[in-house]
Amino acid sequence: MILFIEQLLNGLQLGITLFLMSAGLTLVFGIMQVINLAHGSFYMIGAYVGATVTVFTGSFVLGVMAALAAAGITGMAVEILVLRQLYDRDHLDQVLATFGLIFFFNEMTRIIWGKQPLFMDMPVWLKGSIELLPGLVYPIYRLAVIVVGMSVALLLWYLFSRTRLGMQIRAGASNRDMIGALGVNIKLLYTLVFGLGTLLAGLAGVMAGPIFAVESGMGESILILTFVVIVIGGIGSVRGAVVGALMVGLVDTLGRAFLPSLFRTFLSSSYADSVGASLASMSIYILMAAVLIWKPRGLFPSYN
Amino acid sequence: MKRLMTILIATVFVFSLQSAAAEPVKIGMITTLSTKAAYLGEDIRDGFQLAVDQEGGKLGGVEVELMVEDDGRKPEKAKQIAERYMKKDGVKIMTGIVFSNVAIAVVPKVVRDGVVYLSANAGPSMLAGKGCNENYFSVSYQNDxxxxxxxxxxxxxxxxxxxxxxxxxxxxxxxxxxxxxxxxxxxxxxxxxxxxxxxxxxxxxxxxxxxxxxxxxxxxxxxxxxxxxxxxxxxxxxxxxxxxxxxxxxxxxxxxxxxxxxxxxxxxQWTHDLDNEANKQFVAAYEEKYGRTPTLYASQGYDTARLIGSALKAVSGKVDDLDAFKKALKDANFDSVRGSFSFGANQHPIQDxxxxxxxxxxxxxxxxxxxxxxxxxxxxxxxxxxxx
Missing domain, CATH: 3.40.50.2300 (Response regulator)
Structure with missing residues (x-):
């Protein structure tokens, strides 16, 4: 039971990280109709800049702030320099261009930081573990990630449903020609939305820094999961991103944790291990397929 | 007539050039210099290059030309590079592959075509047991x-x-x-x-x-x-x-x-603190040249280069006689940075x-x-x- 709760927390934490990634991506998808494959690169930029500044200044908080700034500013620069040329083009062109950006940013980090992974430690005040329940010891840092992610979700909810900017963003998602006609500066709005998305990716990256390897190309592995989240949640919907991310995080973690032992109850152990491991890595794609059969446009499709 | 003469003269000129300066022995390195694993190939290359530089562009007193290409960790790309080395450059000695799956895709083909391949890292079981080949040497280890x-x-x-x-x-x-x-x-x-x-x-x-x-x-x-x-x-x-x-x-x-x-x-199989002369010299030279502690990959690249050097010296740079060259390789008559080193029956290391x-x-x-x-x-x- 304790193990199950611990694995639930692990799934929740993975889901939160995925949410930070997919919130930005789904917004860009939904509002700007741009397929941005390079979203993982901003995750990587967040982690690299965060790691460097943290090591250099010794302050994790400064590292996080630098990471957010770097990811946000790079994102807006990319929007202005690259994506603006692509809005009227075909989706294929956007995919090609942003795919090219992945190579660009991966090589760039290698040129700047060298070929080996980077070191990033967590701050002393987030080190160690606490006993949540008798026998349930959980790392403080992972709890902090959960708290930060939930706060961001709340902030986004407030931004979208209670502020003028949020209203414009939602309007942009429904009908972008109309919102332009109503006198909203759609160019600026796009740049801001894109910057917000990449900033969230940078936040996910810098928070992943102390637990994962900070290395060139680290964004790609999480990017695939992020796409699964968006497809499940429905393109363009932040609510869908929350639900999709939590579902993917939980299914992936619980699958990895319990499928092999489930199979061991009725199969020989070496066979169960390999079947369990294979099925666990497929579980989220099975989930995605199931959701798509039931709701072909995702759980919360946001526009027509 | 005039045109024919020109061609003839040009041909003579090209041939005389070739015989005048002995062609350097070409060594084709296929390794991983991009993707997340880029640093592995970088260390193998740097270790190898160090041995060449220490002799001023030679190995075992024989002029060598080291060609390096990045396989991007992809078997099909490595295959293309190997093909080009063989067909276009006439390379007879290859090395450098980092990953076992890439090695399995490339090595059996090139050794069949008469290339000597020396592994500076990957040592898959497939190439150590039934799939062993007299043109294949593993200088690093067998994976297990x-x-x-x-x-x-x-x-x-x-x-x-x-x-x-x-x-x-x-x-x-x-x-x-x-x-x-x-x-x-x-x-x-x-x-x-x-x-x-x-x-x-x-x-x-x-x-x-x-x-x-x-x-x-x-x-x-x-x-x-x-x-x-x-x-x-x-x-x-x-x-x-x-x-x-x-x-x-x-x-x-x-x-x-x-x-x-x-x-x-x-x-x-190796650490920079192993107490032997070859190793001390290697570690000091590597740190001086690249400003970082050598990894085991660097040591494998260095050993591979020096093994090739020992064999080139034994055959006075004549790699056309492949059998003599292979025999000299198998003797492993060089000072390995690992101390004791020799080849077993399957041309994989016997080592501590x-x-x-x-x-x-x-x-x-x-x-x-x-x-x-x-x-x-x-x-x-x-x-x-x-x-x-």
């Missing part, structure tokens, strides 16, 4: 060696049960098999994770619940960095010690892992294997210290299957 030494060490220790974890792909299973060949006590569980996974929270929680005496993991590259960090953050490193092959503990990865790897014991420990130096760097020689003149498990 690095796990066997840890298996033997843990078997000799007080630990009664071990939890195994590796990525779900052929090399992952091979490496665990290497460990199990010498570890005869209880296997608490054998877990295979996704290749490229970065979050190990679920696996670590399962380890905590299973309460093994020790954990053996094979998770190369960034996977290992993530795993070791998260393992320590979960507070498990004090309770359940980690063991692994050297791949997660080279000096460049240790920079990224930092203090949480301190004290972890791992297996290797060590357990080492991650330490912090006085100037704040993380590195390894040799603590025990576990195997002396160790022969790999597949040598007997090789019929040459």
């Amino acid at each position: 060696n690095i796990d066997e030494v840890v298996g033997q060490f843990v078997n000799d220790s007080e630990h009664q049960s071990v939890y195994l974890i590796a990525p779900n792909y052929p090399a992952g299973k091979d490496h665990l098999a290497g460990f199990k060949r010498y570890f005869k006590k209880e296997i608490s569980a054998e877990v295979y994770t996704k290749l490229g996974q970065s979050d190990y929270a679920a696996e670590i929680a399962a380890i905590r619940a299973a309460k093994p005496d020790a954990v053996f993991f094979f998770l190369p590259g960034g996977m290992g960095v993530s795993f070791i960090k998260q393992y320590a953050q979960a507070g498990l490193s004090e309770e359940i010690p980690l063991y692994g092959p050297a791949f997660s503990f080279d000096e460049r990865l240790l920079k990224a892992v930092g203090p949480v790897a301190l004290g972890v014991k791992n297996g290797s 294997l060590y357990i080492r420990e991650v330490i912090k130096t006085d100037d704040g760097q993380y590195t390894n210290r040799t603590i025990k020689k576990v195997f002396e003149n160790h022969v790999d498990a597949y040598a007997s299957e090789c019929k040459m």
Whole structure:
């Protein structure tokens, strides 16, 4: 039971990280109709800049702030320099261009930081573990990630449903020609939305820094999961991103944790291990397929 | 007529040029210089290059031309490069492949076409046993060696049960098999994770619940960095010690892992502190030239170059007589940075294997210290299957 709760927390934490990634991506998808494959690169930029500044200044908080700034500013620069040329083009062109950006940013980090992974430690005040329940010891840092992610979700909810900017963003998602006609500066709005998305990716990256390897190309592995989240949640919907991310995080973690032992109850152990491991890595794609059969446009499709 | 003369003269000129200066011996290096694993190829190349530079562009007194191409970790790309080396450049000596799956795709083909291939890293079982070939030499190891030494060490220790974890792909299973060949006590569980996974929270929680005496993991590259960090953050490193092959503990990865790897014991065929003249000279020269501590990959690149040098010297640079060149290679008449080194029947190394420990130096760097020689003149498990 304790193990199950611990694995639930692990799934929740993975889901939160995925949410930070997919919130930005789904917004860009939904509002700007741009397929941005390079979203993982901003995750990587967040982690690299965060790691460097943290090591250099010794302050994790400064590292996080630098990471957010770097990811946000790079994102807006990319929007202005690259994506603006692509809005009227075909989706294929956007995919090609942003795919090219992945190579660009991966090589760039290698040129700047060298070929080996980077070191990033967590701050002393987030080190160690606490006993949540008798026998349930959980790392403080992972709890902090959960708290930060939930706060961001709340902030986004407030931004979208209670502020003028949020209203414009939602309007942009429904009908972008109309919102332009109503006198909203759609160019600026796009740049801001894109910057917000990449900033969230940078936040996910810098928070992943102390637990994962900070290395060139680290964004790609999480990017695939992020796409699964968006497809499940429905393109363009932040609510869908929350639900999709939590579902993917939980299914992936619980699958990895319990499928092999489930199979061991009725199969020989070496066979169960390999079947369990294979099925666990497929579980989220099975989930995605199931959701798509039931709701072909995702759980919360946001526009027509 | 005039045109014919011009062509004739040009031909004569080209041929005379060739005979005037002896052509340098071409060595084709196919290695991984991009992707996450880029630093592995970089170290092999730098180690190799150091040996060439120390002789002023020669190996064994023979002028060499080192050609380096990046395979991007892709078997099909490596195949194309090998093809080009053979057809366009007429390369007879190749080396450098980092990954076993790439080696399996390239090596059988090139050795069939009369190229001598010397592995500076990958040592898949497929090429050590039934698939051995007289044109193929592994200068590094047979993959399983690095796990066997840890298996033997843990078997000799007080630990009664071990939890195994590796990525779900052929090399992952091979490496665990290497460990199990010498570890005869209880296997608490054998877990295979996704290749490229970065979050190990679920696996670590399962380890905590299973309460093994020790954990053996094979998770190369960034996977290992993530795993070791998260393992320590979960507070498990004090309770359940980690063991692994050297791949997660080279000096460049240790920079990224930092203090949480301190004290972890791992297996290797080489460490920079091995006490022999060739090694001391190599480590000092490498640090001076590149400003970083050499990794085991760098040592393998260096040894490969010096082995080629010894053979080139023996045949006075005449690689056209391939049999004589191969015989000279097999003699392994060079001072390896590993100390004792010779080739077994399957042309894989017979060498000593060590357990080492991650330490912090006085100037704040993380590195390894040799603590025990576990195997002396160790022969790999597949040598007997090789019929040459």
